[in-house]
Amino acid sequence: MPHQPIQSSPPSMTWLLRYLRPVKWRLLALLLLLLATTALQLLNPQLIQRFIDRATGGGSVSSLLTLAGLYLAAAVFSQLFSVWLSYLGNDVAWRATNQIRANLLQHTLRLDMRFQNVKTPGEMIERIDGDVNSMSNFFAMFVVKIIGSFVLLAGILGYMFAYNWPIAATMTAFTCLSIGIMFRIRDLGVSASQSERQANASLYGLIEERIAGIEDVQANGGVPRLMNRYHKAMRAVFLAGRKAWMLRIMPWNVTVALFTVSMTAVLMVSVYNYLHGRITLGMLFLFFQYTQMLNDPIEQLGDQLQEFQKAKSGMRRAQELLSLKSEIEDGEGDELPQGPLSVSFEQVNFSYNADQRILHDICFELKPGERLGLIGRTGSGKSSISRLLLRLYNLDSGVIRVGGTDIRDLRLKSLYRRVGMVTQDVQLIDGTLRDNLTLFNPRLSDEEILETAGRLGLRPWIEALPQGLDTRLSAGGTSLSAGEAQLFALTRVFLTQPSLIVLDEPSSRLDAATESMLQKAVDQLMERCTGIVIAHRLATLDQVDKIMMLRQGRVIEFGEREALAQNPSSEYARLLRADRQEERA
Numbered sequence: 001m002p003h004q005p006i007q008s009s010p011p012s013m014t015w016l017l018r019y020l021r022p023v024k025w026r027l028l029a030l031l032l033l034l035l036a037t038t039a040l041q042l043l044n045p046q047l048i049q050r051f052i053d054r055a056t057g058g059g060s061v062s063s064l065l066t067l068a069g070l071y072l073a074a075a076v077f078s079q080l081f082s083v084w085l086s087y088l089g090n091d092v093a094w095r096a097t098n099q100i101r102a103n104l105l106q107h108t109l110r111l112d113m114r115f116q117n118v119k120t121p122g123e124m125i126e127r128i129d130g131d132v133n134s135m136s137n138f139f140a141m142f143v144v145k146i147i148g149s150f151v152l153l154a155g156i157l158g159y160m161f162a163y164n165w166p167i168a169a170t171m172t173a174f175t176c177l178s179i180g181i182m183f184r185i186r187d188l189g190v191s192a193s194q195s196e197r198q199a200n201a202s203l204y205g206l207i208e209e210r211i212a213g214i215e216d217v218q219a220n221g222g223v224p225r226l227m228n229r230y231h232k233a234m235r236a237v238f239l240a241g242r243k244a245w246m247l248r249i250m251p252w253n254v255t256v257a258l259f260t261v262s263m264t265a266v267l268m269v270s271v272y273n274y275l276h277g278r279i280t281l282g283m284l285f286l287f288f289q290y291t292q293m294l295n296d297p298i299e300q301l302g303d304q305l306q307e308f309q310k311a312k313s314g315m316r317r318a319q320e321l322l323s324l325k326s327e328i329e330d331g332e333g334d335e336l337p338q339g340p341l342s343v344s345f346e347q348v349n350f351s352y353n354a355d356q357r358i359l360h361d362i363c364f365e366l367k368p369g370e371r372l373g374l375i376g377r378t379g380s381g382k383s384s385i386s387r388l389l390l391r392l393y394n395l396d397s398g399v400i401r402v403g404g405t406d407i408r409d410l411r412l413k414s415l416y417r418r419v420g421m422v423t424q425d426v427q428l429i430d431g432t433l434r435d436n437l438t439l440f441n442p443r444l445s446d447e448e449i450l451e452t453a454g455r456l457g458l459r460p461w462i463e464a465l466p467q468g469l470d471t472r473l474s475a476g477g478t479s480l481s482a483g484e485a486q487l488f489a490l491t492r493v494f495l496t497q498p499s500l501i502v503l504d505e506p507s508s509r510l511d512a513a514t515e516s517m518l519q520k521a522v523d524q525l526m527e528r529c530t531g532i533v534i535a536h537r538l539a540t541l542d543q544v545d546k547i548m549m550l551r552q553g554r555v556i557e558f559g560e561r562e563a564l565a566q567n568p569s570s571e572y573a574r575l576l577r578a579d580r581q582e583e584r585a
């Protein structure tokens with residue numbers, strides 16, 4: 001089972017540290033800044049304490065003014081440091097998590113088609129970006145808030161112990177109890193948060209899927225049913241979100257209750273001490289202020305625990321995704337003969353799902369430069385053959401050789417460099433026409449692009465666009481007609497100069513002019529390579545050397561086109577006769 005996560009253990013910290021290593025100097029700067037900010041936070045109440053004591057004890061105005069000035073300066077610096085801290089925290093978080101995002105995307109792009117077939121793009125967006133965002137939010141404030149909170153707590157309690165141990169002991173008991181309880185129940189919301197993220201991912205998957213198929217949905221009056229499914233998915237998000245939120249909020253509620261009790265206790269002890277002349281009014285203020293300040297770091301720890309739970313479920317899902325292994329293992333061979341490549345299928349059996357075999361014992365051979373026309377009814381397995389040739393799936397059994405080498409022994413990169421495929425669905429990428437044609441290959445010059453487009457008859461179309469190759473195309477392919485899209489796809493493949501090409505012809509009818517232009521383009525393309533044409537119209541097979549006919553995943557006829565056409569008992573000749581009759585009718 002290739003798609004079961006290899007591990008479902010808790011996210012390992014070493015995994016995380018790997019991403020933090022490149023930002024270690026920034027982290028150090030963050031820590032130093034944090035210490036300075038905390039020192040200022042601790043200093044401020046002490047300045048006020050001295051101010052109160054001097055004011056009540058008849059101190060000079062100039063000394064009071066000096067204290068007020070110091071207080072102001074400390075407050076200003078404290079604010080400046082906070083802004084800087086926040087900036088650095090976010091900077092560190094984005095740097096660290098961007099790498100995770102990139103790794104997730106790269107890994108996902110390498111996973112095999114069996115994985116891709118069951119995942120909607122919307123779900124993958126949520127997994128690659130949404131989950132990592134939860135980590136980023138956590139990272140951004142983790143160092144600042146968690147470490148900062150601990151430093152502040154230590155500073156406050158240390159100072160208190162130096163002055164009044166009964167109050168310090170009360171505060172320490174409260175702090176330890178709060179933190180202890182929080183840590184005990186911190187994982188309460190992790191699996192609920194994970195379900196919440198999954199519900200979100202499904203919702204995005206649903207929205208994406210429906211938007212992608214909007215034409216069909218509208219034309220078939222499917223909007224109300226779609227909205228019904230959407231409401232159901234939203235309900236699942238709401239229920240999962242509410243549960244996760246309630247569980248995540250628990251640690252915070254506990255600390256609020258504990259804080260109220262401890263605040264009362266500290267105030268009572270402090271006022272008692274003041275009334276008995278053991279501490280000054282300034283000290284009373286200081287204790288009160290420090291107790292209040294104690295709440296902030298503890299509350300922040302609680303908040304961060306919530307973020308931590310979200311981040312942990314994000315980390316778990318990210319690690320799960322990264323631990324999936326593609327069923328397609330890369331080979332090691334790089335060597336393929338120059339020029340057109342031979343192809344051979346030797347007893348190839350294949351199924352998408354274990355319970356249904358799609359291709360049975362497929363055997364055929366093409367010499368370098370030969371062209372094969374692949375025909376058969378819809379669902380007979382024609383496209384599956386092309387997918388196997390490009391190693392989008394593994395075979396159940398048998399061998400496929402390209403240029404005499406078993407494709408399993410070849411590096412995927414080497415295979416894709418030499419084998420091109422034009423599918424019926426042309427995918428456009430959000431970018432310029434040039435980017436779309438070259439797929440961001442900077443080595444291809446505009447001359448080359450235009451020359452190739454010219455040979456395929458696409459040049460007039462490009463030149464009619466006001467911005468030519470710089471025209472921006474929108475992703476999805478809605479800005480091209482079916483014929484243009486095919487010419488476009490051919491140009492794209494032509495530019496890679498393949499040695500073997502698989503062409504899945506558009507099944508929809510194109511107008512006669514576009515069709516003859518396409519035909520010329522295909523003939524040109526095939527001149528310098530071996531070709532397999534998956535044909536939906538016999539007319540497009542006039543130039544092929546061989547014909548292979550499939551029925552329910554089996555080869556029922558394979559041979560020279562001329563010979564098959566002249567053999568009246570062949571299936572191909574029968575189809576040709578039927579085609580001519582249809583045309584005459």
Ligand SMILES: Nc1ncnc2c1ncn2[C@@H]1O[C@H](COP(=O)(O)OP(=O)(O)OP(=O)(O)O)[C@@H](O)[C@H]1O
Binds near residue numbers: 378379382383384385
């Ligand atoms: N990703 C998939 N998962 C499961 N079954 C699939 C998948 N793709 C295709 N099939 C099934 O495999 C069989 C062969 O499909 P294939 O796309 O190869 O047929 P085809 O001859 O190319 O059809 P068409 O002419 O309509 O393009 C069909 O029964 C189809 O339902």
